[in-house]
Amino acid sequence: MYKGIKMIAILTGSLFLITACNSNTEKKQEIMKTDKNELEAIFPKGEKGSADYFTGNSYNIGLVDVDSVFTTAVGNVYFEPGARSNWHSHPAGQILIITDGVGYHQIEGQPIETIKRGDVVKCPPNVRHWHGASPEVGLQQLYIVPNTEKVLLIGRKL
Numbered sequence: 001m002y003k004g005i006k007m008i009a010i011l012t013g014s015l016f017l018i019t020a021c022n023s024n025t026e027k028k029q030e031i032m033k034t035d036k037n038e039l040e041a042i043f044p045k046g047e048k049g050s051a052d053y054f055t056g057n058s059y060n061i062g063l064v065d066v067d068s069v070f071t072t073a074v075g076n077v078y079f080e081p082g083a084r085s086n087w088h089s090h091p092a093g094q095i096l097i098i099t100d101g102v103g104y105h106q107i108e109g110q111p112i113e114t115i116k117r118g119d120v121v122k123c124p125p126n127v128r129h130w131h132g133a134s135p136e137v138g139l140q141q142l143y144i145v146p147n148t149e150k151v152l153l154i155g156r157k158l
Contacts, residue, residue: 087108101117
């Protein structure tokens with residue numbers, strides 16, 4: 001009888017340990033999933049873009065302010081599916097680094113190009129262009145506006 005009770009105690013203890021280990025594994029997986037989701041959204045969403053500059057819902061946050069040392073502005077824009085910038089240009093040009101999603105870009109007079117995660121797009125100075133998300137998938141991009149001293153000298157907004 002004593003052996004039977006001892007065996008039941010060992011089995012119960014083993015079952016408890018297995019359950020505890022599974023619970024810890026599930027918690028670790030949940031934490032990893034949360035961390036992974038947070039890594040996908042690298043930057044805060046930012047402020048909703050003005051209808052003067054965007055069609056649809058887009059959100060912008062500046063990451064590097066214009067200054068006289070680096071003379072570069074950097075920010076992140078998230079375009080919801082179907083959203084895009086209006087036609088615009090930058091006196092010093094613009095570089096886009098696509099960090100997530102799928103979208104389109106067009107330089108005036110050229111065909112529309114598909115852009116996706118990992119693509120780098122150069123928009124030449126003073127050339128009209130637009131960029132934004134595909135109808136089905138949103139688009140996340142970093143924008144870099146170099147040589148901002150040229151913009152500041154002529155008194156124009158980025």
